[in-house]
Amino acid sequence: MDYKLRKAEPKDVSDILRLVKELAKYEEMEHQVTLTEKELLEDGFGDTPFYHCVIAETQGESSSDDPRVVGFAMYYFTYDPWVGKQLYLEEFYVMDEYRGLGIGSEILRHLSDLAMKTRCTGMMFVVAQNNEPSVQFYKRRGAEDLSQEEGWRLFRFDKDSLVKMATPAEE
Amino acid sequence: MASFILRRAEPKDVSDILRLIKELAKFEEMEEKVILTEKELLEDGFGDHPFYHCLVAEVPKEQSSEEYTVIGFAMYYFTYDPWIGKLLYLEDFFVMQEFRGLGIGSEILKRLSETAVKTRCSSMHFIVAENNTKSIEFYKRRGAADLSSEEGWRLFEIDKADLLKMTSK
Numbered sequence: 001m002d003y004k005l006r007k008a009e010p011k012d013v014s015d016i017l018r019l020v021k022e023l024a025k026y027e028e029m030e031h032q033v034t035l036t037e038k039e040l041l042e043d044g045f046g047d048t049p050f051y052h053c054v055i056a057e058t059q060g061e062s063s064s065d066d067p068r069v070v071g072f073a074m075y076y077f078t079y080d081p082w083v084g085k086q087l088y089l090e091e092f093y094v095m096d097e098y099r100g101l102g103i104g105s106e107i108l109r110h111l112s113d114l115a116m117k118t119r120c121t122g123m124m125f126v127v128a129q130n131n132e133p134s135v136q137f138y139k140r141r142g143a144e145d146l147s148q149e150e151g152w153r154l155f156r157f158d159k160d161s162l163v164k165m166a167t168p169a170e171e
Numbered sequence: 172m173a174s175f176i177l178r179r180a181e182p183k184d185v186s187d188i189l190r191l192i193k194e195l196a197k198f199e200e201m202e203e204k205v206i207l208t209e210k211e212l213l214e215d216g217f218g219d220h221p222f223y224h225c226l227v228a229e230v231p232k233e234q235s236s237e238e239y240t241v242i243g244f245a246m247y248y249f250t251y252d253p254w255i256g257k258l259l260y261l262e263d264f265f266v267m268q269e270f271r272g273l274g275i276g277s278e279i280l281k282r283l284s285e286t287a288v289k290t291r292c293s294s295m296h297f298i299v300a301e302n303n304t305k306s307i308e309f310y311k312r313r314g315a316a317d318l319s320s321e322e323g324w325r326l327f328e329i330d331k332a333d334l335l336k337m338t339s340k
Contacts, residue, residue: 020253033254043256048220051251076251079223081192081263082205084215091253147319 001058003070003103005110008053013040015069016053023093027128051076054110056094056103070098073107078124087115089125108141174234175275177282180225180244185212187241188225195265199300223248226282228266228275242267245279247286252293259287261297280313 008016017037024030043050056071071094078088089111094103115123124146127134135145180188189209196202215222228243235242243266250260261283266275287295296318299306307317 024254029254035254035256039256043251050249050257051253074251074253077222077248078250078260079215079246079248079262081223081246082196082201082207084207084211085222088250090251 001098001101003056003058003098003101005054005056005106008044008055008072010041010045012053012055012069013037013044015055016040016044016072016074019069019072019093019095020074020091022095023091026093051090054107056098056107058098070095071103071107073111075111077118077120080121083121085118085120087111087118087120087123089123092125104137175228175230175242175270175273175278177226177228177275177278180216180227182213182217184225184227184241185209185216187227188212188216188244188246191241191244191265191267192246192263194267195263198265223262226279228270228279230270242270243275243279245283247283249290249292250296255293257290257292259283259290259292259295261295264297276309 014037017033017035017040020035021030021033024033044053051074054073054075055069057067057069059065060067072091073089073093074091075087075089078086080086092104092107094107111123125138127138129135129147139145186209189205189207189212192207193202193205196205216225223246225247226245227241229240230242232240244263245261245265246263247259247261250258252258264276264279266279283295297310299310301307301319311317
């Protein structure tokens with residue numbers, strides 16, 4: 001089956017949201033996706049993009065078939081104060097029926113190429129520790145588990161805590 | 172009571188920013204790992220597309236025993252959660268030892284929280300070394316949750332050598 005990779009365009013936001021929800025469903029978290037197409041559009045295709053997407057599209061069985069978006073990777077740039085720019089892979093998903101065709105590898109190769117072109121020193125991403133197939137997929141390509149090796153733990157302040165901190169009570 | 176101000180970093184601050192990055196790295200016994208230069212900090216932070224933002228804390232000249240007045244900083248950028256949208260990511264956060272205990276850290280965190288809320292971020296993320304109990308307590312006191320504990324996420328990295336390997340396949 002023929003497929004191609006390309007940069008996402010504004011018209012892709014509905015497919016991006018669909019795939020974000022499919023991946024969330026796979027993690028049994030579909031109801032947690034509150035992002036809307038409108039936000040994806042503003043945040044990804046405005047003056048300052050907050051994310052970038054690469055899309056995998058199949059050409060279809062015959063020339064009359066509409067191309068179908070079957071996979072994507074969402075990424076953005078982060079900054080390591082010791083070495084500079086990094087590419088952060090936020091989301092990476094290929095629809096079940098389209099796996100095993102090398103699409104995932106090709107997306108990762110495309111991102112690696114992009115990271116090199118934009119002078120990034122590394123690519124980072126998180127993986128759920130129980131997601132064995134993904135952990136192996138990445139380790140086969142040289143990924144290191146920094147949580148294990150360097151003992152880093154990811155923390156979060158949610159909105160309530162942020163609001164509390166932004167307007168503290170009188171001392 | 173020491174007086175200090177917090178302000179957005181400017182191009183002239185890159186040498187202080189690099190100095191503080193190295194001081195924090197030294198504190199983590201990793202000083203030799205800082206290979207970033209002032210030139211890169213300048214291009215990356217103050218060009219057309221900033222890859223990071225900085226808040227700096229400054230004291231009046233009389234209060235500093237050294238030649239410099241910039242005595243603390245926070246480096247942050249925006250990330251994107253595909254379920255909820257924009258997040259503020261706190262990358263580096265350091266106040267020089269001699270200036271601790273004056274509320275500078277708390278004030279920086281407050282300013283960052285305001286920025287996050289203003290730019291409609293759903294939350295602030297950051298990583299902490301699991302053996303850094305003082306910092307963990309500082310953040311937990313303010314409501315931070317340890318996602319690594321609660322949600323089992325593990326941070327991975329593919330370094331340059333392996334990225335290059337993949338591009339040539």
